[in-house]
Amino acid sequence: PPRGEPVLEVEAVERRFGGLIAVNKVSFDVRAGEIVGLIGPNGAGKSTMFNLITGTLAVSSGTVRFLGKDASRLSQREIARLGCARTFQHVKLRPGMTLLDNVVSGTYLRTGAGYIKGGLRLDRLEEERARHEALLRLGQVGLADRAHDLAGDLPLGQQRVLEIARALALDPVLLILDEPAAGLRKKEKDALATLLRKLRQDGLTILIVEHDMDFVMNLVDRIVVMVFGQKLREGDPATIRKDPAVQEAYLGG
Numbered sequence: 001p002p003r004g005e006p007v008l009e010v011e012a013v014e015r016r017f018g019g020l021i022a023v024n025k026v027s028f029d030v031r032a033g034e035i036v037g038l039i040g041p042n043g044a045g046k047s048t049m050f051n052l053i054t055g056t057l058a059v060s061s062g063t064v065r066f067l068g069k070d071a072s073r074l075s076q077r078e079i080a081r082l083g084c085a086r087t088f089q090h091v092k093l094r095p096g097m098t099l100l101d102n103v104v105s106g107t108y109l110r111t112g113a114g115y116i117k118g119g120l121r122l123d124r125l126e127e128e129r130a131r132h133e134a135l136l137r138l139g140q141v142g143l144a145d146r147a148h149d150l151a152g153d154l155p156l157g158q159q160r161v162l163e164i165a166r167a168l169a170l171d172p173v174l175l176i177l178d179e180p181a182a183g184l185r186k187k188e189k190d191a192l193a194t195l196l197r198k199l200r201q202d203g204l205t206i207l208i209v210e211h212d213m214d215f216v217m218n219l220v221d222r223i224v225v226m227v228f229g230q231k232l233r234e235g236d237p238a239t240i241r242k243d244p245a246v247q248e249a250y251l252g253g
């Protein structure tokens, strides 16, 4: 989509768990070429929102539109195929597999090849194409020289980057990251921020769901703040940082 066109539109989305309203009529959108941060203190409803957008959870009401299409009732796989790729809060790589094979496994979703535990059962041509594509993706994130190392041998910061390479194997329009900076050291966070800026340069649109306000502050174009399931504020990072209600929410959380 052309720069500035909506990629993701979240409209009055609500999710209840019994009597608890985890996400309460939240609306925001993400436009092509943007990096948007969704932040908030613990329990604000960020992960629930992430799961609603990626199709892991069903909305109670409201609409999630992706590239103009109603995605509210699509499965995780269907949403991924439309071009919305995700990473997981807890890295779910296969530590005993090479970086390359980890990324090749990310192409399954797109090619429709069966996901077979421990094996890569693609036909030969398909497999070659997938490996070529995976190597390109590793290059895109700066890990090509480690393609044949085992994923489990990487430090956490690079495992996070590998996870992103795997998501990129879907050739997504939108990349959604759940707490990408969690557990990383300062240097690793900086490297991750640099990579995300580069991916945006490459044409990707990015939504970052993150508790760490400092990490998103210098990275994103726009911030949406959630508190107690509701959208508290939306604005540019500098304005959000100074906002007394946001500061209070973070101190209280």
Ligand code: ADP
Pocket (backbone or CB within 6 Å): 017, 020, 021, 022, 040, 041, 042, 043, 044, 045, 046, 047, 048, 049
């Ligand atoms: P955040 O990611 O911002 O910390 P969550 O989305 O994880 O917040 O949680 C928001 C609220 O929804 C919390 O009160 C949490 O306990 C509740 N919640 C989240 N998932 C479930 C679930 N599967 N069942 C019941 N309550 C849930």
Ligand code: MG
Pocket (backbone or CB within 6 Å): 046, 047, 048
């Ligand atoms: Mg969370």
